Amino acid sequence: MAMVQPRNLKYRVWAARLFMILFICIIMFPFLMIISVSFRSGNFATGSLIPDNPSLEHWAMAFGIPWENADGSITQPTFPVLIWLWNSIKISVLTSGFILLLSTTGAYAFARLKFRFKQSMLTSMMILQMFPAVLALVAFHTIFDKLGNFIPWLGLNTHGALIVAYLGGVTMNIWLIKGYFESIDNALEESAAIDGATPWQAFRHILLPLSVPILAVVFILAFIGVIGEYPVASVLLQDMDKLTLAVGSKQFLNPQNYLWGDFAAAAVLTGLPITLIFLLAQRYLVSGLTSGGVKG
């Protein structure tokens, strides 16, 4: 607590509090609205924040359950939301796993081993990560189109292609893990080396067990990054049941087929788990995020 206090402190605190509450109301408006919309009946229904006659029809659609309307007609789910969610989770988990493997070994080399071009490799990787994949979408489309002629599971419209395409995004993760490795004293590894351990053994049995926290952070960061990735996925995936959530969700708000209510339920259903993961891990993620990467 500061020693010198202005006299009108009390009023200032109340002004600040009022401003905060107003601001948070504005910030929360979209979220509250979307939850409200997901319980309204019909796709064009308007009304107050608390729905007048709440209905679960949009939630049924989101879970892929046919809904019986009041007049007895049955509405079939328009989009396979749960399949999209599963695709997203599958792709994100696999990609994050591969990214973790690649970046951990890479970070170990950059933090502990000596080899030629080390510094220039690091610098060029830092510059290259400024070029997002969205700039080379034509190339991604063409490359995987052609690769598909030779290796079918790497062609357009396959999840394999998408996972492989994401593997270029290791730089920030290498940077994070490298920083963590460097903060660990290497006396342990040196004594292991004196006892005859190979660099691989020192890495596998000494450094890795000490680094579990940062590995978890990198995994979650990669997971959140991949699950929200839109540009590359939108170019590589085409079939309705192959889409990820990020690509599929857009289909709800097509001007010709505007499904605002169904979108709301799907958005809450799929956005909630991701948001919760982020908020729970927030304390640990923030340091990683602020060290240079901007979430996309």
Place this chain on the structure above:
Amino acid sequence: MKKPGAAGAVLSGKGLKWALVALIDLALLYVVTLMYAQGEIAFALVILLLGGIGTWVFTSEKAYNFRYVYPSLLGVILFVVFPLIYTVNVAFTNYSSSNLLTFERVKQIHLAKRYQSGDDKYTLALYQSGENYQLQLTDKDDNTRAFVTEGFAKSKEKLRINASQDIQPAGDKLAMRNVIKMRTSLKKLTVVLPDNRELVMTSLREFGAMAPLFTEGEEGSLINNQTGSVAKPDFETGYYLDENGKTMTPGFTIYIGWDNFTKVLTDPGIQGPFLKIFTWTLIFAALTVVFTLVVGLLLACLVQWEPLKESGIYRVLLILPYAVPAFISILIFRGLFNQNFGEINMVLEALFGISPEWFTNEYLAKSMILMVNTWLGYPYMMILCMGLLKAIPEDLYEASAIDGAGPIQNLMNITLPMIIKPLTPLLIASFAFNFNNFVLINLLTGGLPNMIGATTPAGATDILVSYTFRIAFGQYGQDYGLASAIAALIFLVVGAIAWANLKATRSVQEQ
């Protein structure tokens, strides 16, 4: 991609390592051969080179330390560097939906074209036995010559079947109306006679002989067997030209030098929109950084302010826009801002009696984008500022309080000067991110409303990347070459930003 997964075995066990390396190399060699055979020389070379280096790294003792970096470098090279180079390469070609294939493939397509030579005509008779059908084709000039095909089933797929004079048709001969029912299947048939002539259906009662339309002449030219004229490939435009100089589709991909770049810089239908979009991209990115910084810094100061006891709750709620995946929040805003049934216009209508046209008015659309992006981006700035504010020594504020300074003076004379230097590289990174903020534009407005007088799809809210995307993957003609040329121009801008960022980071680290 198998290498990193197998890293454990490769790095320790000897025999297993050799087996794995050999296996991967064999697989790669197989793919390289296939690619080379199909004329994908660039791909084959890249894989051969990277595979070769990989084999050396994982077998030579000298390269031991590289074993740890190689897999991640491979990822970066294959999926960051290679696509960038490939994009620049495409920028110098006419690669587009109308000129999609290589010259060789286009020639093959033309050579595979058939026409009815009209010499031989055969009357058809269709026999059915259960699900099995057979055709009897009788020569019109010589009634004793009749060929019968092997059995075939009703299908919608293209089918080649053999016919000979030795087979006898089984089952019943079908009446004309049943033949008509079968005509979609019959149209897909190619009947091959014993002397390798091919027959297809020419009318309801007839099959006729087909012959290749073109024979290959000198220097890739095509001789038309029907008219005798010669079609020559034109390597200036990427099309075959027939004897009248008319282009024959499909076209093939060729290098056209700087044409795409000159088009961007001089063609009035592209240059005008391009410059407008470029300006808007800069304004958009700069304003976003300014707005998010102002809001984020203000909130960070408030949250860190000690007299505000309950700031912990505020902090979690304020981070929320950052925690929700961007694609969901952007789409939520797209719905909320909807002109006809959006909740925002309903509130405005109720309060002020106005309902702005967020998606059709250029300036309203732009302000909507900036509002949404500030909403999305301020938590990041807030988190950054909170970290930096903690590092400012408390006694500076004590001293200023003794001198009677107010909050504004504190901000201008202590806070800003103390955080601006470490913040600079992060602000540059944020500028770069928003310069290429494709997701926001594509999901929120899709670039609309469209500009008038543009020859390519260009919108008032398009930024450079979304413009490129619409040229490359839009609904009307996909011009990959032009899109890549614009992407290559963006590379220059991004390169400059990256360089500035590196400088700023270095100067912070030297402190």
